[in-house]
Amino acid sequence: MYIVTxxxxxxxxxxxxxxxxxxxxxxxxxxxxxxxxxxxxxxxxSCLAECPTGAIxxxxx
Ligand code: SF4
Numbered sequence: 069m070y071i072v073t074x075x076x077x078x079x080x081x082x083x084x085x086x087x088x089x090x091x092x093x094x095x096x097x098x099x100x101x102x103x104x105x106x107x108x109x110x111x112x113x114s115c116l117a118e119c120p121t122g123a124i125x126x127x128x129x
Contacts, residue, residue: 070109071127074101078123085115085124
């Protein structure tokens with residue numbers, strides 16, 4: 069199981085993570101990405117590749 073977190077101080081709200089995630093992990097809320105379905109992450113790394121600010125961290129639990 070993976071834990072996805074977004075550093076909102078780094079998130080620029082471009083929404084690319086929400087666009088590319090095949091699992092629907094992210095929802096945009098108030099201009100920031102919020103990983104609301106972190107349990108669904110399959111660690112495809114698409115969001116990590118797309119995020120221009122390095123705001124996303126994924127750890128295995
Ligand atoms: S690693 Fe893949 S499945 Fe996990 S949050 Fe990022 S885009 Fe979604």
